[in-house]
Amino acid sequence: MEYLFGKEMQPKIVKKGLIDNCEKEVTSFELNSQRFREIKLVNTKECPICKYKKFESFAKVRDLSWVVCLNCTHHFALKYPDANNLKLFYEEYSDDGKLEPYRIEDDGTLKYRLENVDKPKYESITKIKGRAGSWLDIGAGLGNMLHLAKNDGWDVCGLELSQFQADYAKEKYNIDLIQKDVIPFYNEDATKTFDVITAIGYLDLIEDPIHSLSIIRKMIKKDGLLVVSTPNANSFSAKLLQLWPESTIRLCTPVDRSLFTEKSLTYALREAGFEPFKCWYFGLDYFDLFLHLSIKNTEFKNSEAGRILLESFNEFQAVIDKNKLSDGMIIYSRANA
């Protein structure tokens, strides 16, 4: 495995909305956790990745328990709704925007996000797969990644369940996202294949990552590239969460189902017929520390100490990244013959 470490970021720009509203975020997370606990939850009996049946406690986040698989180190929510109840939950609560992962920021912030969050990821992919071909983005969000690819001549296709985000992609980039999950999308026409498939922040939300990855395997061209990104359970942020679960607002949200480690993610990819060859660690762990402290003491974010932490973010974070303790990771894989 080849490793890459770090990505420059200015959280004070890209996360301005979150910083300004961090106390409100906590309230919203508490409310959504409560709503989530009110629906029928089912006990998970085995690790969703390796099927091992022994696990130990990782953390209790707003009364929802998270455990660690003692075999493959995968972290997952111990109780989760079945597919029907989950659908009902989303239908009931998605209208007020509380479940949307992104706030719509002003144009300047969006431009910064496109240049500094999406573009480096996009370029890491085109560096490997230079010539424009076909690109499928699963969980396409606001359509930023596909917008960049489309501008470079890629033939793009995106799947996104959220109406709100699909509307945004249409209005902002004139990209028609398909509101389907990957399995029904494949079943509709099993002949379509892609040169690049990306799933940034998708595998951590679904019931059976290996099954979905096996379907993705059928849709990738022989020399195609799969790029997946998930939060990292072996991270400084995850250790902060264990210490202060009441003020976490980035990891283990109520609708999250899995928190991968590099070990459990590469296990899942190999099981599904992929060979991972490159892993990029980068994250916002020091920003996460900033958020915890800002929630604990409302004066922190406007204090001199808070300012130093934010101003020096990239230097602090570089130490975390080079030790593979970042809260984010991207893994690049090729399909096995």
Ligand SMILES: [Zn+2]
């Ligand atoms: Zn496992």
